[in-house]
Amino acid sequence: MNRGIPFLAVIIAAMSLLAVSCIEIEKLPPEPRIEFISFTVSDTTDILGNTGKAGKLKFYFEDGDGDIGLNESPTSTDESRNLFLTLYRKVEGVMTPALPGDPLLPTPYRIPYIERLGQNKIVKGEITVVLLYLDFSAEDVIMYDFYIQDRAMHPSNVESTCEIAINSNGTCLAEENR
Numbered sequence: 001m002n003r004g005i006p007f008l009a010v011i012i013a014a015m016s017l018l019a020v021s022c023i024e025i026e027k028l029p030p031e032p033r034i035e036f037i038s039f040t041v042s043d044t045t046d047i048l049g050n051t052g053k054a055g056k057l058k059f060y061f062e063d064g065d066g067d068i069g070l071n072e073s074p075t076s077t078d079e080s081r082n083l084f085l086t087l088y089r090k091v092e093g094v095m096t097p098a099l100p101g102d103p104l105l106p107t108p109y110r111i112p113y114i115e116r117l118g119q120n121k122i123v124k125g126e127i128t129v130v131l132l133y134l135d136f137s138a139e140d141v142i143m144y145d146f147y148i149q150d151r152a153m154h155p156s157n158v159e160s161t162c163e164i165a166i167n168s169n170g171t172c173l174a175e176e177n178r
Contacts, residue, residue, distance in 0.1 A: 028064030032156040035060040040171040052134040066121035067151040069113040081108035090141035103135040138167045
């Protein structure tokens with residue numbers, strides 16, 4: 001019986017494991033970072049049959065220590081949100097922060113709890129948030145500044161969407177915004 005082949009296989013497996021274990025673990029700062037990807041406007045109907053528009057904000061995120069998201073809470077308050085959006089409206093050709101009580105102001109958003117197990121705690125991914133517009137006019141043009149916050153209260157950078165004509169279906173991409 002030839003014992004050389006299994007011994008050689010064990011040596012090759014051990015060397016492969018050793019080589020893989022020497023790979024440097026990626027390191028990112030503990031503060032989250034985001035990048036705007038796109039915003040899409042489309043027609044929608046709510047559960048009561050009301051027609052309106054839906055906006056889908058899509059962005060990339062990464063966090064070096066993996067503490068993104070909040071646990072479920074029995075009551076949702078402004079203090080329990082971790083995605084922050086600031087609405088701007090185009091007024092006389094200039095983007096202006098929306099006033100309190102504006103019908104297009106977004107509700108608070110919560111990114112659900114994400115837990116990364118293992119040695120490398122980095123989390124990366126894409127998040128899509130749906131915003132509903134039921135009370136708008138054909139002339140409404142808006143945009144958002146937005147950021148996220150991790151469980152250690154580290155804020156991310158602030159990103160901006162492109163200008164959005166709510167009445168027009170379509171998608172604007174990050175490349176068009178730069």
